Amino acid sequence: xxxxxxxxxxxxxxxxxxxxxxxxxxxxxxxxLDSLAGAEFQALTWLEAPRATLEALxxxxxxxxxxxxxxxxxxxxxxxxxVSIDGDTIMSAGSAEAALRAAGAGVxxxxxxxxxxxxxxxxxxxxxxxxAERFHPMGFCLFNNIAVAALHARAVHGVGRIAIVDxxxxxxxxxxxxxxxxxxxxxxxxxxxxxxxxxxAADERGAxxxxxxxxxxxxxxxxVFRAVLEQAMLPALEQFSPEFLFISAGFDxxxxxxxxxxxxxxxxxxxxxxxxxxxxxxxxxxxxVSALEGGYDLGALGLAAAAHVRTLMEF
Numbered sequence: 606x607x608x609x610x611x612x613x614x615x616x617x618x619x620x621x622x623x624x625x626x627x628x629x630x631x632x633x634x635x636x637x638l639d640s641l642a643g644a645e646f647q648a649l650t651w652l653e654a655p656r657a658t659l660e661a662l663x664x665x666x667x668x669x670x671x672x673x674x675x676x677x678x679x680x681x682x683x684x685x686x687x688v689s690i691d692g693d694t695i696m697s698a699g700s701a702e703a704a705l706r707a708a709g710a711g712v713x714x715x716x717x718x719x720x721x722x723x724x725x726x727x728x729x730x731x732x733x734x735x736x737a738e739r740f741h742p743m744g745f746c747l748f749n750n751i752a753v754a755a756l757h758a759r760a761v762h763g764v765g766r767i768a769i770v771d772x773x774x775x776x777x778x779x780x781x782x783x784x785x786x787x788x789x790x791x792x793x794x795x796x797x798x799x800x801x802x803x804x805x806a807a808d809e810r811g812a813x814x815x816x817x818x819x820x821x822x823x824x825x826x827x828x829v830f831r832a833v834l835e836q837a838m839l840p841a842l843e844q845f846s847p848e849f850l851f852i853s854a855g856f857d858x859x860x861x862x863x864x865x866x867x868x869x870x871x872x873x874x875x876x877x878x879x880x881x882x883x884x885x886x887x888x889x890x891x892x893x894v895s896a897l898e899g900g901y902d903l904g905a906l907g908l909a910a911a912a913h914v915r916t917l918m919e920f
Contacts, residue, residue, distance in 0.1 A: 608650050610917045611726040612641060613714050615654040615706040618730045620699025624687060627695065628864060628901045629745040634731050637897060640907035641729070641914055648918065650723065654710035654730060656702075657753060661712055664756035665749050665783055667740050674747050675701050690742050704732055704747040707896075711754025714894040715849075719762045725882070725893040725917050727854070728754075729910075733898040735777030735853045736802060744775070744802055750896045751853050752783045755790065758849050765789055768847035770838065771796070772877055773855020773898040774865040776805030780853065781816055788813035791845040793838050795819045795830065797858070797865050817841050823866035827873040830858070834880055842884055848892070850885040852878075854913055855898030859905035871905075871912040878916035891920060 619631045641649065662671045677688045677696050688696040707730035714726035734751055736744025751769060758764040769784070771777040771794040781804065784790040796805050798820030805818045819833050842850075856874060858867040878895075885893050895917065900906035 608722070609648070609724045609920065610914065611650045611652050611714065611717055611723040612729055612914070613652045613654050613710040613726055614638065614729040615710070617699065617702045617706045621703035621732050622697040622699060623695045629732065632903060633900060633906060634729065636903040636907040637729050637910040640911040646914065649914070652713060652717070654706040654728070655713055656705040657708035657712055657748070661753055661757050662708060662748060664760060665739065665752040666737070670740055670742065674704065674742060677701065694743055694745055694747070696747070700732070700747065706730065707732060707734065708748040708750050708753045711750050711894060711896055712757045715754050715758045715762065718892050718894060719758070724891050724920055726895070727914050727917060728894070728896040730897055733855070734896065735771055735773060735780050735855070735898050736775070737779040738782040743779070746779060749779045749783060751851050752780055754894055754896070755851050764849045766845065766847045767791070767849050767851065768793065768842055768845060769851045769853065770881060771853035771855070771898070772858065773853055774858040774862065774867055775801055775855070775899060776818065777853055778802045778804040781809065784811070785816065786812045788815055791815050791817070791841065791847060793817045793819070793841055795821060795833055795838070797821055797823055797867050800865060821867060824868060826868040827870055830869055830873055831876055834877055839880060839884060846888045848889060850881060850889045850893045852881060852893065852895035853898045854895045856900030856906050856909035859900070859902060859909055861902040861905040862900065864901050871908040874909045875912040875916045878913050879919070882917065882920040886920065893917070
């Protein structure tokens with residue numbers, strides 16, 4: 606019997622500890638997990654994320670980058686508690702293990718969905734991933750979790766056409782970079798513009814027209830967001846007709862988020878999830894894997910993540 610939704614996480618993801626005051630803090634994941642602890646979520650199946658293998662990671666990242674991240678704390682031993690990748694991206698003693706588990710969660714999710722054990726899956730992990738480029742970790746991200754999962758689906762399970770939808774408030778420059786030259790992957794992103802990282806203009810289309818950026822002006826609310834989903838994102842997905850749908854589920858477009866200026870609510874994320882899963886029931890056979898990206902107001906993050914998972918459970 607297929608169980609609708611799996612939650613894949615690991616305690617090690619709480620062990621990635623940037624300095625005090627950093628917005629990408631362990632309490633983010635705790636807020637998500639706490640939001641899924643109620644009686645309405647008892648039907649979820651909880652799975653422990655494995656470590657991603659080197660083979661899985663180097664499909665998305667240059668091997669030298671992977672080795673540098675995994676060896677960063679050893680290389681810098683005795684030079685302080687933290688290793689700075691850039692001004693925003695900082696590693697602690699537990700960061701490499703957390704990053705391995707975060708990427709491994711997507712691999713397990715793909716395996717479980719492809720085997721028919723679960724209809725869909727949500728990877729409740731950190732650090733997030735969508736800013737990590739092939740050659741550069743950045744923007745709080747070490748490995749690109751959703752790219753690792755998508756490329757695992759192709760390499761191990763023979764999935765051809767893949768779609769990745771990203772509704773994080775920040776553009777997923779890393780995912781765009783990794784799939785820029787891949788005609789078999791459609792990357793679609795809604796995001797605030799202007800905003801970090803400064804990419805994601807509508808004219809950034811990919812080498813094969815396989816990138817669709819849908820920038821939103823600061824202050825855009827749920828009505829604007831929903832219209833863009835229905836009028837631009839959904840037609841692009843329908844035309845591309847993927848075999849598997851991945852979601853970079855950032856919840857920092859919420860009105861209360863301190864790092865951006867969109868005005869979405871948890872109901873808007875439920876709407877987006879319902880639209881995407883309804884679409885995926887056709888060409889994708891219902892196959893959906895979602896991974897946590899941003900979201901920095903703990904209350905709004907918990908509500909939005911719960912709305913997202915609640916909707917996944919309906920399919």
